[in-house]
Amino acid sequence: MQQPLLLHHHCSGEQQLAHSLLGGEALRALNVALSVMTKQQQPAAALAAPPLTSPGFSDDSKATIATTMARGGKRWRSSSVMDDAWKKRSSSSSSWVSLTTVPYEDGYEWRKYGEKRINGATHTRSYFRYTYRDDTGCQATKHVQQQPPQGDGAICGDPPMFQVTYNNKHTCCNSRTAAAAAMNGVKQEVEQAPPVVLPHLPPLVEALAFERTSSVPCQEPVSSSSSFPATINMQQLCGGAGLTAEQHYYCHGDTAAAPSSATATSPCIPGDSACDDEYSAGDMMMAQMAAAEAPAAGDHDVDPFYDLELFLLCDSFKDY
DNA sequence: ATTATTTGACCTCT
DNA sequence: AGAGGTCAAATAAT
Numbered sequence: 001m002q003q004p005l006l007l008h009h010h011c012s013g014e015q016q017l018a019h020s021l022l023g024g025e026a027l028r029a030l031n032v033a034l035s036v037m038t039k040q041q042q043p044a045a046a047l048a049a050p051p052l053t054s055p056g057f058s059d060d061s062k063a064t065i066a067t068t069m070a071r072g073g074k075r076w077r078s079s080s081v082m083d084d085a086w087k088k089r090s091s092s093s094s095s096w097v098s099l100t101t102v103p104y105e106d107g108y109e110w111r112k113y114g115e116k117r118i119n120g121a122t123h124t125r126s127y128f129r130y131t132y133r134d135d136t137g138c139q140a141t142k143h144v145q146q147q148p149p150q151g152d153g154a155i156c157g158d159p160p161m162f163q164v165t166y167n168n169k170h171t172c173c174n175s176r177t178a179a180a181a182a183m184n185g186v187k188q189e190v191e192q193a194p195p196v197v198l199p200h201l202p203p204l205v206e207a208l209a210f211e212r213t214s215s216v217p218c219q220e221p222v223s224s225s226s227s228f229p230a231t232i233n234m235q236q237l238c239g240g241a242g243l244t245a246e247q248h249y250y251c252h253g254d255t256a257a258a259p260s261s262a263t264a265t266s267p268c269i270p271g272d273s274a275c276d277d278e279y280s281a282g283d284m285m286m287a288q289m290a291a292a293e294a295p296a297a298g299d300h301d302v303d304p305f306y307d308l309e310l311f312l313l314c315d316s317f318k319d320y
Numbered sequence: 321a322t323t324a325t326t327t328g329a330c331c332t333c334t
Numbered sequence: 335a336g337a338g339g340t341c342a343a344a345t346a347a348t
Contacts, residue, residue, distance in 0.1 A: 111323095111324070111325085112324080112325060112326085113325090113339095113340070113341075113342095114326090114327085114339070114340060114341080115325095115326075115327075116337090116338065116339070116340095118337080118338075119336085119337060119338085125338085125339095127339070127340075129340095131324095141339095143338095143339085
């Protein structure tokens with residue numbers, strides 16, 4: 001319903017758009033949808049992606065590495081470091097998949113460390129690790145795989161979809177403080193925060209996603225490298241333009257870990273000093289709405305949807 | 321000068 | 335042997 005306004009708001013005036021969105025049916029529909037969401041806790045849909053298990057390492061493989069290193073390859077790790085890596089790999093296996101059009105905007109900063117051509121895939125796969133891994137010890141990684149075009153692939157306006165596979169939970173408490181600590185040269189204690197439970201998104205979430213527009217100009221398929229910024233600018237997250245595209249999360253592994261930003265980081269929650277300047281009446285309205293829908297203060301620790309709601313609301317309305 | 325990305329080699333697993 | 339993941343030297347960007 002809002003598509004014409006969204007497409008032409010530069011002509012008809014942003015105020016009118018905001019009025020239409022915040023004062024009309026859209027907000028009410030959103031409110032209802034979120035209300036249903038909070039009450040609906042269905043198991044996650046079947047995974048589209050193959051299981052991403054960590055097979056662990058046998059003693060034999062350790063020996064293999066030892067001999068390999070002895071014969072003078074390009075490897076440089078000491079055996080003790082290797083042992084630690086094995087322990088980590090085998091003890092903290094968890095991964096989850098996100099299907100999204102915005103593969104790099106998840107609230108954390110990532111550094112690209114590799115790119116591979118994957119068999120049968122039309123695009124290369126890019127590998128990222130948490131930018132401040134060395135400072136925080138956070139072992140979170142992800143890889144991004146652009147999906148082949150759906151249908152005939154030539155439909156204008158169909159944005160490229162990316163499958164983002166996250167590995168290892170963020171052990172830094174949240175994105176901003178970890179980044180700040182790293183930038184200040186402060187060695188941050190690695191907190192063993194309780195695992196954040198990934199909200200299982202019911203189908204209704206799809207109704208919240210912004211409808212794809214058919215008027216977006218045709219684009220060349222996104223090339224595998226350098227077409228996207230590999231790191232996330234926090235200012236962009238808080239005040240940058242652009243609507244959040246649809247994101248679907250799937251999880252698997254031992255613990256349902258949350259996609260980093262969608263929950264704990266919530267980079268744009270009103271009241272956060274880093275974002276306050278960017279928010280006005282609309283934000284307060286969203287905060288009130290979320291407060292009305294969410295359990296009493298303090299209860300959102302056990303409400304898997306609470307932070308997700310805030311994130312979606314905040315991110316979706318931040319430009320108004 | 322510093323930081324981030326690219327890219328080919330290396331490594332493990334199947 | 336091939337596939338997928340990681341490393342770090344080389345290169346590019348800031």
